[in-house]
Amino acid sequence: DIVMTQTPLSLSVTPGQPASISCKSSQSLLHSDGKTYLYWYLQKPGQSPQLLIYEVSNRFSGVPDRFSGSGSGTDFTLKISRVEAEDVGVYYCMQSIQLPPTFGQGTRLEIK
Amino acid sequence: EVQLVESGGGLVQPGRSLRLSCTASGFTFGDYAMSWVRQAPGKGLEWVGFIRSKAYGGTTEYAASVKGRFTISRDDSKSIAYLQMNSLKTEDTAVYYCTRVSAFTRLDYWGQGTLVTVSS
Numbered sequence: 001d002i003v004m005t006q007t008p009l010s011l012s013v014t015p016g017q018p019a020s021i022s023c024k025s026s027q028s029l030l031h032s033d034g035k036t037y038l039y040w041y042l043q044k045p046g047q048s049p050q051l052l053i054y055e056v057s058n059r060f061s062g063v064p065d066r067f068s069g070s071g072s073g074t075d076f077t078l079k080i081s082r083v084e085a086e087d088v089g090v091y092y093c094m095q096s097i098q099l100p101p102t103f104g105q106g107t108r109l110e111i112k
Numbered sequence: 113e114v115q116l117v118e119s120g121g122g123l124v125q126p127g128r129s130l131r132l133s134c135t136a137s138g139f140t141f142g143d144y145a146m147s148w149v150r151q152a153p154g155k156g157l158e159w160v161g162f163i164r165s166k167a168y169g170g171t172t173e174y175a176a177s178v179k180g181r182f183t184i185s186r187d188d189s190k191s192i193a194y195l196q197m198n199s200l201k202t203e204d205t206a207v208y209y210c211t212r213v214s215a216f217t218r219l220d221y222w223g224q225g226t227l228v229t230v231s232s
Contacts, residue, residue: 060220
């Protein structure tokens, strides 16, 4: 199975400041079709996960543009340009280039 | 609006069976694969398995941890996906989420989850 490793596992951010989460995969997520199958999810407290970013850098419907994704191959980053109170929760990266789809351990974001 | 509603969770003894349902609305259910993901208490996310749409054979794939014990099926006429769980173990205790699968691999919409507790 592909192992997804996130860092940091937790971060505390002042509202209005940026935040960044790293995700590294044990194998390249670049498929022969040219797509890279890396996703980012946010699980807000008491809620189910919601899709933020698909295929590295595409924001899902309704996701604010303060969220952005980047990276290639095995190294990926989720950035929040200006953190807001509603961004608290646990962020997960996920790969689906290979079965089984696997998730990172999660990164807990809290507001200072 | 896409909606997924899981049901059927509860307390069950080890070795027993349980069937979860995922009722979908707001999209053409038969056009999509459906997946199940679980989350043990206080833990991260674990993919359980998925079922392809009938257009792609309606075939299934499972995580190694549940293969041979869990079965995913679908009833497109009712817009429901099922997760039949047999020979349950204490380590199967988790919130089970159903998700829609877009573009073959994107888990784009998630239900609210249903809690399964396996305990004697």
